[in-house]
Amino acid sequence: MVEIEPFLASIKQLMPSLPITSEPDALQDYTIDGVLPRLVVKPDNKEQVAQVITLVSEHGLTVLARGGGSRMNLGGIPAQVDVVLETRQMTRLLEHEAPDLTCHVEAGITFAALQAHLATKGQWIALDPPDAEQATLGGILASNSSGPKRLRYGTARDIVIGLHVVQASGEIARSGGRVVKNVAGYDLNKLYIGSLGTLGIIVEANLKLQPLPPDERTLLLTFASAQEATQTVIALLGSLLTPSAIELIDAGAASDMSDFFGLNLPTEGSTLAVNFEGSPSSIDRSIDETRLIARKAGALMGDDLTGKEQAQLWQAVREHTRGTVTCKVAILVTQIAAYLETINRVCHDHRLEAAVIGHAGNGILYVELRPGDATPRLVGAIAELRRHAQEARGSLVVERCPVDLKGSINVWGEPGSDFYLMQRLKQQFDAQGTFVKGRFVGGL
Amino acid sequence: MSITELPPPSTTASLYERMSAGKKAEVVRELSDVIGARYVLYTPYDLMLYEYDASIDRSTPDVVVLPANTEEVAAIVKIAARHHVPVVPRGAGTGLSGGAIPIYGGIVIAFARMNRILEVDYDNLRAVVQPGLVNLHLSNALNPRGYYYVPDPSSQRSCTIGGNVGENAGGPHTLIYGVTTNHVLGVEIVTPEGNIVQIGGWTPDAPGYDLTGLLIGSEGTLCIVTKIITRIVHLAEDVKTMVAVFNTMDDASNTVSEIIASGVIPAAIEMMDQMILQAVEADTHAGYPLDAAAVLLMEAEGLRQSVEEQTATICAICDKHHARTVRVAANETERQLFWAGRKNAFGAVGRISPEFYVQDGVVPRTKLPYVLRRVSEICDSYGLRVGNVFHAGDGNLHPLILFDSQIPGEVERVRKAGHEILEVCAEVGGSITGEHGVGIEKQEEMALIFNETDLRIMQQVRGAWNPDQLFNPGKLFPMPGRCADMKQL
Numbered sequence: 001m002v003e004i005e006p007f008l009a010s011i012k013q014l015m016p017s018l019p020i021t022s023e024p025d026a027l028q029d030y031t032i033d034g035v036l037p038r039l040v041v042k043p044d045n046k047e048q049v050a051q052v053i054t055l056v057s058e059h060g061l062t063v064l065a066r067g068g069g070s071r072m073n074l075g076g077i078p079a080q081v082d083v084v085l086e087t088r089q090m091t092r093l094l095e096h097e098a099p100d101l102t103c104h105v106e107a108g109i110t111f112a113a114l115q116a117h118l119a120t121k122g123q124w125i126a127l128d129p130p131d132a133e134q135a136t137l138g139g140i141l142a143s144n145s146s147g148p149k150r151l152r153y154g155t156a157r158d159i160v161i162g163l164h165v166v167q168a169s170g171e172i173a174r175s176g177g178r179v180v181k182n183v184a185g186y187d188l189n190k191l192y193i194g195s196l197g198t199l200g201i202i203v204e205a206n207l208k209l210q211p212l213p214p215d216e217r218t219l220l221l222t223f224a225s226a227q228e229a230t231q232t233v234i235a236l237l238g239s240l241l242t243p244s245a246i247e248l249i250d251a252g253a254a255s256d257m258s259d260f261f262g263l264n265l266p267t268e269g270s271t272l273a274v275n276f277e278g279s280p281s282s283i284d285r286s287i288d289e290t291r292l293i294a295r296k297a298g299a300l301m302g303d304d305l306t307g308k309e310q311a312q313l314w315q316a317v318r319e320h321t322r323g324t325v326t327c328k329v330a331i332l333v334t335q336i337a338a339y340l341e342t343i344n345r346v347c348h349d350h351r352l353e354a355a356v357i358g359h360a361g362n363g364i365l366y367v368e369l370r371p372g373d374a375t376p377r378l379v380g381a382i383a384e385l386r387r388h389a390q391e392a393r394g395s396l397v398v399e400r401c402p403v404d405l406k407g408s409i410n411v412w413g414e415p416g417s418d419f420y421l422m423q424r425l426k427q428q429f430d431a432q433g434t435f436v437k438g439r440f441v442g443g444l
Numbered sequence: 445m446s447i448t449e450l451p452p453p454s455t456t457a458s459l460y461e462r463m464s465a466g467k468k469a470e471v472v473r474e475l476s477d478v479i480g481a482r483y484v485l486y487t488p489y490d491l492m493l494y495e496y497d498a499s500i501d502r503s504t505p506d507v508v509v510l511p512a513n514t515e516e517v518a519a520i521v522k523i524a525a526r527h528h529v530p531v532v533p534r535g536a537g538t539g540l541s542g543g544a545i546p547i548y549g550g551i552v553i554a555f556a557r558m559n560r561i562l563e564v565d566y567d568n569l570r571a572v573v574q575p576g577l578v579n580l581h582l583s584n585a586l587n588p589r590g591y592y593y594v595p596d597p598s599s600q601r602s603c604t605i606g607g608n609v610g611e612n613a614g615g616p617h618t619l620i621y622g623v624t625t626n627h628v629l630g631v632e633i634v635t636p637e638g639n640i641v642q643i644g645g646w647t648p649d650a651p652g653y654d655l656t657g658l659l660i661g662s663e664g665t666l667c668i669v670t671k672i673i674t675r676i677v678h679l680a681e682d683v684k685t686m687v688a689v690f691n692t693m694d695d696a697s698n699t700v701s702e703i704i705a706s707g708v709i710p711a712a713i714e715m716m717d718q719m720i721l722q723a724v725e726a727d728t729h730a731g732y733p734l735d736a737a738a739v740l741l742m743e744a745e746g747l748r749q750s751v752e753e754q755t756a757t758i759c760a761i762c763d764k765h766h767a768r769t770v771r772v773a774a775n776e777t778e779r780q781l782f783w784a785g786r787k788n789a790f791g792a793v794g795r796i797s798p799e800f801y802v803q804d805g806v807v808p809r810t811k812l813p814y815v816l817r818r819v820s821e822i823c824d825s826y827g828l829r830v831g832n833v834f835h836a837g838d839g840n841l842h843p844l845i846l847f848d849s850q851i852p853g854e855v856e857r858v859r860k861a862g863h864e865i866l867e868v869c870a871e872v873g874g875s876i877t878g879e880h881g882v883g884i885e886k887q888e889e890m891a892l893i894f895n896e897t898d899l900r901i902m903q904q905v906r907g908a909w910n911p912d913q914l915f916n917p918g919k920l921f922p923m924p925g926r927c928a929d930m931k932q933l
Binding site: 097100101144158167172174180183184185189191199212214234278282328332333363393394395415417419421424425441 | 705746879901
């Protein structure tokens with residue numbers, strides 16, 4: 001282990017005002033999967049981040065960026081963590097060019113605070129990830145976090161137009177720009193988004209904005225079987241309607257949501273929540289036609305939510321992606337019903353229970369497996385579920401799980417044939433291993 | 445538009461010497477063994493067709509090959525690597541920045557034979573296509589079932605999806621729906637070592653780096669794409685196309701800004717100025733007024749109700765900014781006519797000028813009035829005529845500078861004016877290219893928007909993927925020595 005004192009001495013000398021945490025008790029709060037960092041620093045702007053990284057790299061130490069800390073346990077168990085760099089001091093909205101529908105903002109702002117700023121001008125970032133109160137913009141981008149409305153608006157890769165990223169060398173590099181359309185040079189934004197801090201630390205971002213919709217409503221539909229629910233999803237996707245979100249909630253998840261969030265969802269069969277945004281007249285028509293489509297597939301009921309009830313439902317949906325053991329499965333939409341059956345069978349075989357919620361229109365399911373401490377059974381079940389997802393042209397990532405389970409599985413799955421290209425990129429961006437290894441795909 | 449034979453920059457020329465006759469014969473023989481002699485072209489007569497694209501540069505390849513499948517592409521790449529010969533992929537040659545020009549010669553891989561739709565899955569909204577498929581042919585195939593492929597470059601009748609992926613192509617309808625990168629989920633590629641690798645796939649959020657996102661728009665410098673998995677989209681219920689006529693450019697520009705700021709995001713907002721209108725009318729007879737300063741061509745689409753509301757809002761904003769008339773296309777025939785005028789605009793300009801040079805800068809939409817004024821001032825100062833036809837809703841300019849290469853010094857003046865226009869775009873916080881790519885044409889201008897560090901990081905990516913620089917060398921990045929070479933032209 002490289003000594004940390006020389007680093008500490010030089011950073012205190014160079015940046016006397018930089019907040020540094022080194023007391024063991026305080027560091028406990030920053031533990032990642034049981035790995036204790038040796039120092040936490042809290043820079044105030046991108047130049048300070050650059051200085052810190054330069055020093056870290058000169059001293060041969062490792063650094064891990066942290067925003068609000070809501071997704072720190074995503075990925076494999078980290079190797080050595082010397083320095084945690086917390087970005088939460090960097091909260092400035094540098095520009096909000098409202099008439100251009102763009103903004104330029106520091107990465108440490110919480111997503112909720114940023115949205116509140118933008119809302120004062122009737123705009124928003126069309127992304128609805130979980131934990132918006134705690135998660136920072138930088139963390140959301142680094143972990144490519146998204147929510148139900150990705151059906152209509154896409155994900156961070158469709159919304160980010162520029163990034164400022166501190167490199168392993170401590171240099172600040174820009175990619176993209178400030179305008180909504182831009183093909184100058186390689187699209188490195190895509191590379192940084194979702195790279196979990198393994199290539200650089202996102203310190204500022206330029207984003208595309210949307211006008212807040214004039215109105216929105218959510219229709220709840222219940223089906224006796226997942227098959228009927230899936231049929232309805234396919235019919236909706238093939239219709240003229242443009243829902244913003246189509247969420248599938250299985251009986252297990254509906255029961256949780258009723259217990260924890262006070263929502264009154266039917267706890268048998270499968271529920272679909274279909275959200276429409278736009279003008280009242282187009283929403284009216286969309287809801288009517290959705291009912292017709294759903295009725296053909298045998299929908300049992302159809303409540304229509306607005307206002308507070310609606311907000312509460314979607315809040316519950318977003319937060320339900322965060323159980324003790326939660327797998328994110330991406331499969332073809334047409335395979336959803338069959339996959340849900342597979343989940344039931346696998347859980348039965350391994351004496352587990354599942355609660356599933358999913359962005360059905362995108363073919364993304366969040367599968368919570370219980371009990372979260374049944375490590376040996378979970379290992380077997382996850383392997384089977386992953387194999388089935390891959391057979392449906394998809395993937396399974398264990399997004400959340402306890403450390404001992406993490407030690408027994410590969411949360412990302414085995415890397416594919418394109419992995420050597422990813423390794424080469426990592427080698428070019430961070431040959432020395434300044435950014436903490438072990439968490440990303442293949443241990444990158 | 446080809447006017448200038450481009451000498452390879454002297455600084456790096458030694459890396460890629462033109463093949464000797466003996467070496468060329470050997471390469472041709474090896475290639476013929478793999479893909480059949482009839483698909484290997486190497487005589488000057490056969491090669492001439494492949495020395496240009498729709499930009500103003502030109503350079504002849506040593507060999508052109510027309511592979512039938514991915515395995516043949518991989519075999520070609522391996523032969524090229526063994527002989528240390530550059531490889532340049534080519535779709536339909538409609539690119540506007542020189543992406544398909546083999547500036548150091550070498551092998552051009554033309555995808556004319558790999559032009560099939562391999563699979564369409566309507567329930568999952570996916571299509572799998574080969575790179576040589578013509579863009580419009582995909583939508584044509586999907587239309588009977590009510591679906592289409594969104595990105596629609598003006599050259600969509602001839603450009604290929606592979607070329608679109610290489611350049612991250614846009615088009616008029618990308619304002620709400622996004623450009624190529626927003627519609628491609630995965631690609632099959634051949635790497636510089638000749639490996640066949642699957643990137644991304646049918647489902648989103650594949651674990652690992654978003655290599656699909658990195659490769660789209662990499663202009664053939666990182667890999668050669670041999671298969672593409674795209675999203676397909678349901679056709680909208682209703683489409684309304686509007687034409688608004690303005691007496692000043694400022695009124696038209698301010699209308700664009702206000703429409704965007706109002707919260708209405710139409711499917712398209714295109715602007716044409718007087719010079720373009722006159723050219724278009726002579727060519728297409730779409731009914732555009734000849735004396736107007738600018739026309740906006742706008743489209744709202746979606747559900748009938750929302751289209752009606754959007755149309756009303758847009759018309760009101762046009763009126764507020766002194767539109768002389770606002771006309772809504774009465775039927776599909778009239779709508780097609782309006783669009784034909786716009787999509788044929790580049791061709792129509794050929795009627796009034798022997799040659800033109802098109803720029804592709806992007807600016808924040810609120811800066812349009814200022815930038816358009818500067819564009820005409822710059823062209824005036826060089827004694828050049830300019831017309832503007834562009835994607836106003838995105839702030840993506842397309843000034844067409846007219847010229848005649850027979851007039852001594854004119855090409856040089858055109859290049860200088862183009863450079864100054866991009867300087868203005870950069871000054872106001874914009875980009876040097878919105879959809880045409882950097883290619884050969886805008887290498888120098890990369891330095892207007894990226895500093896040395898930014899560029900080195902990008903070079904680093906190229907180094908990781910394409911260490912021997914055999915894939916489309918001499919593109920994308922500023923190169924020492926280029927300026928001097930250009931000045932000699």
